[in-house]
Amino acid sequence: MPTQRNPWFALGALVVGFFMILLDVTIVAVANPAIMTGLGADISQVIWVTSAYLLTYAVPLLITGRLGDRFGPKNIYLIGLTVFTLASLWCGLSGNIETLIAARAVQGLGAALMTPQTMAVITRTFPPDGRGAAMGMWGAVAGLATLIGPILGGVLVDGLGWEWIFIVNVPVGVIAFALAVWLVPSLPTNEHKFDLVGVVLSAVGMFLLVFGIQEGNTSDWSGKIWAMIAAGIVVLAVFVATQARGKGEPLLPLPLFRDRNFSLSNLAIASMGAAVTAVMVPLYFYLQAVHGMTPTRSALVLAPMAIITGFAAPVIGKLSGRFHPRLIPTIGFLLFAVSIFWFALVMRDPHANIAWLVVAGAVAGASNACIWAPLATTATHNLPIAQAGAGAGVYNTTRQVGSVLGSAAISALIAARMSAAGLGDAPAGEGMGGGQVPEQVRQAFSTALSQATYLPAALLLIGVVASALFIRNTSASPTAGSAAASAKEDSLAG
Template sequence: MTAPAQQERRYNPWLVLIALCLGFFMILLDTTIVNVAIPALATGLDAQLSDLLWILNAYILVYAVLLITAGRIGDLYGPKVLFMTGLVIFTAASAACGFAHDPTQLIVFRVIQGFGGALLTPQTLSVITMIFPPEKRGAAFGIWGSVAGVATVAGPVLGGWLVTDYGWRWIFFVNVPVGIIALVMAAIVMPNLKLNRRHKLDVPGVALSTAALFLIVFGLIEGQSHDWGKVWGPITIVEIIAVGVVMLAVFMYLQWIERNGEPLIPFSIFRDRNFSIMNGVVAAISFGMLGLFLPLTIFLQSVLGLSALQAGLTTAPMSVISMFIAPLAGRFADRVGGKWLLFFGVGLFAGGMGVLVASSHLGMSRWELLPGLIVAGFGLGMTFAPLQTIAMRNIEPRMAGAASGLINTTRQLGGVVGSAAVGALLQAQLSSKLGTAAANNAGKLPPQFRGGFISGFKNASGNLDVGAGQNAIKVPDGTPADVAKVLKAIGKTVFDTGFTNAMRVTLWLPIGVMALAALSVVLVKRRRADTPDDNAEQVADAVPASH
């Protein structure tokens, strides 16, 4: 064993893993907590559905755009510095989110949260890749993946309890003590790894990718509310998306030809077929998860009338199961490889979502969703460790930061596109389904109110009030009390019927994406049992600069 490799073993990699997972846990906890608080945010901040989409996506967009850059900076200055800096920014921004007084302020602070999260996240995978020997990486990735399960349990349940008993602001305040603990622990146990190879930052690449992704996601989020037409003067939503796609294509071309010396995305990494496939699979899984939670959260609270805590407990079985399955799947992947384990995991996740869609209907009990959530939980738990093991198996440690940033970027881009696409499709379906439901129920109203009732629901999708305990419509001032009572009752029926039907159609989109991802896993090259890991000796490139 080389001297640098001997130095590397002076710290306990499992303690380092705990510190990394605690910071990663905080990032994921924030995402799931915000999802369960959607109706409370709508009520507390007087936010409409389009505002809520931006509250969710502003964070994810900034997070996704900067992950590759943060991975590169971690290679340059060391992952410990970036990890701790990200913790400080994210924790401070979380406190600021808790003090927001309107949707605009919350969106701005969510952007800052995304910046901090982007600095932190790529360092977790790159450090795990560098400090764990190949034969133990699967177990480490399994624990890392099970953190996602813990966070998805803690998010809805803890978030539901906080929202129900203390208000939505505490879903952000709770990050402060977690962030402080993670920061202290990282300062004590994390080695200050430095790579022998220096990296340069591709500033034009950062600018191009940031602008391109912003335009594309902005168009997806705002498209339905502007009827896919004009936004500013003659500029339309379609033109904005088209410009974003063109800029993204230019960015990818410049990265491919490596005109800037050292590109933001080293395309040589994609020569490994497994890494390329796993980028698509991780994007699809994130697409499915984010696509599922937005409609389902609104359905549980605004249609079924559950509290935030009850909604969190309803989805908790999926997260609990995935949390316990992930470490087992990691150890199994170490022994036999993860190809077929991942194939069945992604397939089960898609199948569980299909069962959930098939079982959802108006007037149902929340327990009827349990079979689909259980199946999805088993599938989700079987994806975390095999995916990371397959993706990072052939990556050289000197490229770990770039690879980690890239796969986390595709993960978050999948979430951005999934949340935006599902949100856009949901709004489009609501325009149709609410109008149909309103027309079917308008006969119960006096004739003079029928036309306004129907047109109001047809135009309500983007500006729909989905706050907890809302009646979906606002009765005009001066409406007779008896008519107002009937309007509210029928309006609730129309909202419940229209939203349920819209959700059932919308959720087939993430299910289809997941099914395609499962099929792509068949193309993965299996590891040969008698082939040593090429990276085993290259770990010596990672030299602890200090402790």
């Protein structure tokens, strides 16, 4: 229920923490080569720096929202912010890749505690007719973080070292904490039961599956790896079965999936999360290791993608309600797949004109604007308000799970293509953090990265099919509209 205090003050405070979470995802991608060189890591290890964060971010999301309901969203947000900030300092002080991965895992847990609380505060403090404007501000901050993250990361890596992409979070976290204590209201709490068995099963299943996929090439896809992947699938199947039979408050409310558009939206957003996470890894390696760009210059190549998304997303989000739900997201998924396929074609040539990547990035930015808000609105449009929070939580978790699997899969595929090209551990070799790979292997290196980039393009075809199967929404009601607004806010926070 909206409070009497001006909710824009609370939103302004929450935006600082939200900005930091998104910044920490995008800022790391541009620093991967420098981290590899600085810590003597190989490509599978350095991608675990991202995968560990995404994994511990995704798994707890189904329960952290209910922790906010039970103990107060402001309290859980502040705890999460504290964990995130301290873990950021730990990341910056890490002396080896194993310590950095562990610190990133703790950082992801802090982000998981924070994200649902920001959405809960916005949904409960803004009246329904004011949430659209709040979502617009939220989306603008998301676009800004996406743009600034790689550029700031490049400047910090070039000027101070990769450690500072994490240390910079410490002063920001302190400011965000002070603002939240001051401006975010304490909201009423509700009793909730917690499905601890579901938490354990989902966490174990996801870890086995992701670890097996990512480490497969390193272990030559041995029987042990396949057993681990199979075990992960079995544990996740058991998790779903327990959720179907469980009473009370299951971690995963399966009745939500009876709505066709909700189910298809979750499938589409999973493919989107996987593709977005996967495509950045080979792109930045190509720009830095093949073309010898600095982290700052490589980030600027993709800046138009974020700029166009930031400007176009609010406009397209408002227009999407005038058309059939399948139209805009289907076009968006198709354009995004085409732009990534375009990336892959350009990357085959180690001497390609970078302008072609800039143009492809601009197309990708426009396509992203057609996906995020329209897809989130469709996901929960037909759900009653009593299920809006649960639906938004499931939707956000599905996207994060897609991101985890995309990160693991691209790591395995790049390593496999490098091995097939006879490069072995070339990505970790001399030159990855401070210049180009040797001329004699540059063509093979480019080809391997190009071939790996076809994976995210293929993943987006799942989104094309899913969004093309949307049916027309039922008549909007005030509750449905509130649910849609909540979902749009939640998607932009993820």
